[in-house]
Amino acid sequence: MTVPVAIVGVSAAGKSTLESQLRRRGYDAHCLPQEHSSVRDLARALGYRYVVVLDAEIETVRRRRRVGYGPERVQTERQRLRSAIERAVVHLHTDGLGPEEVADRVEAALRRKGVEPDRRNA
Numbered sequence: 001m002t003v004p005v006a007i008v009g010v011s012a013a014g015k016s017t018l019e020s021q022l023r024r025r026g027y028d029a030h031c032l033p034q035e036h037s038s039v040r041d042l043a044r045a046l047g048y049r050y051v052v053v054l055d056a057e058i059e060t061v062r063r064r065r066r067v068g069y070g071p072e073r074v075q076t077e078r079q080r081l082r083s084a085i086e087r088a089v090v091h092l093h094t095d096g097l098g099p100e101e102v103a104d105r106v107e108a109a110l111r112r113k114g115v116e117p118d119r120r121n122a
């Protein structure tokens with residue numbers, strides 16, 4: 001049985017991509033829209049024990065997605081994520097990292113916490 005893992009983070013940090021990568025590796029990963037939620041800790045409210053937080057600077061966000069906002073928006077999203085960041089298994093800045101490298105680092109952090117994939121689902 002796999003343990004559900006919540007993925008939260010700022011916009012365009014790579015949450016959906018990481019969810020796909022981890023699912024291919026056998027993890028029960030779920031991307032949550034925490035940065036848009038008014039719930040202080042959406043992952044905890046939904047019962048997730050393990051939380052991964054992805055972060056990125058505005059320059060990276062702009063390279064990944066066409067956005068009409070500046071760094072203050074990213075800062076606001078980080079503020080909304082503060083409680084998730086405090087209890088995260090890993091808080092990873094994805095600037096300059098490719099999808100496989102992000103997945104490798106997150107998987108290593110999960111394994112250090114004893115979270116193993118279900119290879120039958122990989």
